Amino acid sequence: AQKVTQAQTEISVVEKEDVTLDCVYETRDTTYYLFWYKQPPSGELVFLIRRNSFDEQNEISGRYSWNFQKSTSSFNFTITASQVVDSAVYFCALSGNFGNEKLTFGTGTRLTIIP
């Protein structure tokens, strides 16, 4: 069985601060995929990033960066110089290889950026 744990239920930071959202996963698959989605108040899940289990390179996209560490089964997400528009619920998710692509989500982290 697959499991995703997001231990931080809610985080509040002042605008322009950096913030890291934690994600820990469990899977028996040797090939798997990790995702981050953003859910603003409107409710639609917005895809942010996908990472393959065989690619441990960290990734940076503008103010966003992701740290994938197989040794600790973690896939953390950092927002640098946070902005009010970053306020949302962020979900980490996991899927398996071909035939097991359904997503298993964590419970989400509600991020509030205080102006």
Added chain:
Amino acid sequence: DTGVSQDPRHKITKRGQNVTFRCDPISEHNRLYWYRQTLGQGPEFLTYFQNEAQLEKSRLLSDRFSAERPKGSFSTLEIQRTEQGDSAMYLCASSPTGGIQETQYFGPGTRLLVL
């Protein structure tokens, strides 16, 4: 490409009534997924289609739930004899054929309230 669309966006019904939701995936996406999200939780997988074939159903999908994708394009999710516990956001996602190309893109969701 237009994104995934869902209709209706909101539905209020009385306990015991039947409801039907529609999802139109991104064109040429073979895979279509249904998820359910309750307040404060991450989305949970319900079922998915590869073209018109329903390949997997979660144990969450009781006998009162049925999903179809008759021509491999849009999909419908019907709930018969609704119960208050069915109140949730129902999310649809689509993706190209699974495996290495699998990234699921979500629609805006249908928010169901059963009174």
